[in-house]
Amino acid sequence: MPSTFEIVANIISETCDIPRDTIKPESHAINDLGIDSLDFLDIAFAIDKAFGIKMPLEQWTQEVNDGKATTDQYFQLNNLCTRIDELVAAKGA
Amino acid sequence: MRLEYFQLIDRIVDLDLAQQTICAEARVPSTSTIFEGHFPGYPLMPGVLLIEAMAQTSGWLVIAVTKFSRMPFFAALKEAKLRSFVHPGQSLSLSAKLLHEGSGYAVTKAEIRCDGKLACNAEITFRLVEFPNPEFRASMEKMAAILEFPVGALAHG
Numbered sequence: 001m002p003s004t005f006e007i008v009a010n011i012i013s014e015t016c017d018i019p020r021d022t023i024k025p026e027s028h029a030i031n032d033l034g035i036d037s038l039d040f041l042d043i044a045f046a047i048d049k050a051f052g053i054k055m056p057l058e059q060w061t062q063e064v065n066d067g068k069a070t071t072d073q074y075f076q077l078n079n080l081c082t083r084i085d086e087l088v089a090a091k092g093a
Numbered sequence: 094m095r096l097e098y099f100q101l102i103d104r105i106v107d108l109d110l111a112q113q114t115i116c117a118e119a120r121v122p123s124t125s126t127i128f129e130g131h132f133p134g135y136p137l138m139p140g141v142l143l144i145e146a147m148a149q150t151s152g153w154l155v156i157a158v159t160k161f162s163r164m165p166f167f168a169a170l171k172e173a174k175l176r177s178f179v180h181p182g183q184s185l186s187l188s189a190k191l192l193h194e195g196s197g198y199a200v201t202k203a204e205i206r207c208d209g210k211l212a213c214n215a216e217i218t219f220r221l222v223e224f225p226n227p228e229f230r231a232s233m234e235k236m237a238a239i240l241e242f243p244v245g246a247l248a249h250g
Contacts, residue, residue, distance in 0.1 A: 038168060041198045041218055048195050057196040 004051075004081040011046040012077075015039065025078040030071060053087040094146075096125050101146035102187060105240050108157055110247075113191035115154035117240070119146060123182040138179035143213050144170060147203035151189040151217050153242060155199045156233070158191055160247050164233070165199060165219035173215035183207050189217075197221050 005025055013020040016039050029035045044055055063069040073079055094101055107116040121138050128136035148167045155165040189203040199221055204214035224230035
């Protein structure tokens with residue numbers, strides 16, 4: 001079974017036409033991969049569908065805007081995958 | 094339709110919150126300055142306006158599903174197909190289904206039929222944001238009344 005990172009990386013690669021081998025767990029979706037907010041909507045849609053979750057993007061964005069979180073916490077891929085795993089676990093609880 | 098006001102649907106005829114679908118109707122005006130240019134001697138409803146009509150239909154569905162808490166703004170269009178010509182005076186049946194309500198975005202699938210025949214269809218993505226100001230929200234509520242948007246259905250959905 002592919003890991004969360006493998007699934008997310010493949011989604012990003014296919015959605016944004018980014019070579020798969022350039023996408024690393026430590027990559028930052030915005031700063032390193034250059035994904036803009038509109039492309040991220042497509043990615044979010046694909047992730048939500050793939051994992052059966054609803055990523056709380058509005059809440060994350062608000063926290064970043066309020067200075068309560070950094071973009072690294074949500075948009076660095078290893079952190080994003082941790083959030084996804086938490087959402088999947090919460091769904092099954 | 095009042096093309097000059099960008100009002101591209103006339104009436105919401107069905108809203109099903111359980112199925113997350115909406116149906117609307119519209120009649121293409123017989124005359125409009127738009128048809129003088131699109132095209133001289135062969136007036137056609139512009140495809141971009143058909144797409145906007147699908148977006149408006151979808152938008153009212155999103156407003157219903159989010160219970161008037163968010164305003165959907167057209168963000169992306171995929172797999173848009175303009176399948177047949179639409180002429181002045183024709184009546185259109187518009188429908189949309191919510192594919193996904195995400196956090197801050199929504200995706201719909203929409204289509205327009207003309208005389209029962211599929212005229213166009215597309216997948217549309219919206220950004221969902223809080224209404225920017227009370228005046229704007231009030232204008233949308235006014236438009237909802239004009240379109241016979243079933244506000245009562247929201248309370249029971």
